[in-house]
Amino acid sequence: MADVTDLLAAVGDLLDPDRWRAGDRRDRAQLVIVGGLVLAFSLIALTFILNSSLYTENVESRATLPVADDAREYHATLDAEFGTVIERSNDEDYGSQSAVETAVEDRATEIDRLVAAQFIEERGAFVDADVGSATVDEGFVVKQETVRPFTDTSGIGDWRVVRSSERVRAIQFTVDEGDLPEEGDGNPFTVDVEETGALPDRWTAELTEDSDRVLLSVEQEDGTTYTCRSTTEAARVDLSGGFLYSLDPATGEVLDVTDCGYRFAPDVDGPYRIDFTNGDEASGTWTMTVENAGGGLFGVVNCDQTFGGLAAPPGVDCGGAGGDQPYTVDAVYALETTVTYETTEIDYRTTLRVAPDEPETVA
Known part of the structure; x- marks a missing residue:
């Protein structure tokens, strides 16, 4: 530290106006040399500070990555499970829009409860999918x-x-x-x-x-x-x-x-x-x-309702089979809800939209 003090004192001495006279080339050369040394010391100190900061941020980032992965896993788990719920409920031909929506919401609520219990036990995280406030997009399944x-x-x-x-x-x-x-x-x-x-x-x-x-x-x-x-x-x-x-x-x-x-x-x-x-x-x-x-x-044969002037023609059984004709049933097209993943390290909250096998261009 004494060397740095001496160096600064020398710089101050060289900057003294009484020493700066025209023609004093030796002092001018000394000033250039010492100024270069000061700049070098400054760059070294700045590099050290930046490296320390980057190291600290990197350690903190590594510490939160597993937690962020857990949140993404929770999101992906619900996406897959809710998608299965939607497709299975649609396949069962409930006979009305309200009936199939109720089936989806009831099953999704139970799935949410089971998944939440798993993540609380294994990760110590509070998780929730607000199925009760979910938005349902109505639709039809058309099938032969x-x-x-x-x-x-x-x-x-x-x-x-x-x-x-x-x-x-x-x-x-x-x-x-x-x-x-x-x-x-x-x-x-x-x-x-x-x-x-x-x-x-x-x-x-x-x-x-x-x-x-x-x-x-x-x-x-x-x-x-x-x-x-x-x-x-x-x-x-x-x-x-x-x-x-x-x-x-x-x-x-x-x-x-x-x-x-x-x-x-x-x-x-x-x-x-x-x-x-x-x-x-x-x-x-x-x-x-x-x-x-x-x-x-x-x-198509519309088994659930008259729609666009169409209805099931005489002799066609629409009790889930549709006879040998193409037919439609009420269905859930998509489900949208808010999901939450909270720990002492992360507060993750986002909107989850589930529409199984929907092309990217229409999502």
């Missing part, structure tokens, strides 16, 4: 559970399934290559997703058979195309998710999964409509979940 042509209830192959909706998710087809038109014959089964306004953008998907395999072809609005082929004779096509599942034709077991690489209707803004073309050329089962934005559905 019997293997038959992809036509409407009158057997028409070119028809509009969804007239107008802002959001559609979980669009899936289960098909066998022998029930699809041959690639290149000019009559592919086509699904068009198209905006409802003037000069609409359109997204198109085709299902055909090619060399005893299921072939999915997708064309984006900008002309970009994607093709995806099954490795077996049967497939489940997750059209909105962009995956093709190759199935064992005998058991339906998933044997292979292919990421087809496309995004669902990225340039198509809602509200949009969904049309089937050449539905009489292909057969299988299918399902989709549609947000109820008041647009309505054409050509």
Whole structure:
């Protein structure tokens, strides 16, 4: 420390006006040298201070990372569990919007209780999902559970399934290559997703058979195309998710999964409509979940209510089976609630929106 004091005293002496005279080159040289030394000492001290600060912040960050990971795990757990609750409740065809919403809320409340108990015991965290104040987006599940042509209830192959909706998710087809038109014959089964306004953008998907395999072809609005082929004779096509599942034709077991690489209707803004073309050329089962934005559905059996002028025709059993026709049931499209994760180290609060298998472009 004495060396630093001496150095500062020398600097003060050199800065004395009485010593600064024109022509005194030696003193000027000394001033330059000492000034350089002072600058060097200053930089060293600043570097030490900054390194100490960065070290402290890094240690604190490392200390909170596990806690932040726990909060994210809680969020992801609820997302997955609530998604399962929604899908299982929708599958049970409760018969009314209020009934399916009550089922979802009751099950979600029980899931929240069980997950909270687990995190309190294992992590010492207070966690909560405010299911009682959750917002529910109403919707329909449209499905065809019997293997038959992809036509409407009158057997028409070119028809509009969804007239107008802002959001559609979980669009899936289960098909066998022998029930699809041959690639290149000019009559592919086509699904068009198209905006409802003037000069609409359109997204198109085709299902055909090619060399005893299921072939999915997708064309984006900008002309970009994607093709995806099954490795077996049967497939489940997750059209909105962009995956093709190759199935064992005998058991339906998933044997292979292919990421087809496309995004669902990225340039198509809602509200949009969904049309089937050449539905009489292909057969299988299918399902989709549609947000109820008041647009309505054409050509399907509506088992729960009269909607858009449609109702269950005579002789069709809508007690959960829908006969051999495509039909709709009331459903929960999405659930939105506030989730909280609190410990002595973190206070995490956010909005959780659960819409299973919803494409990124409509989330």
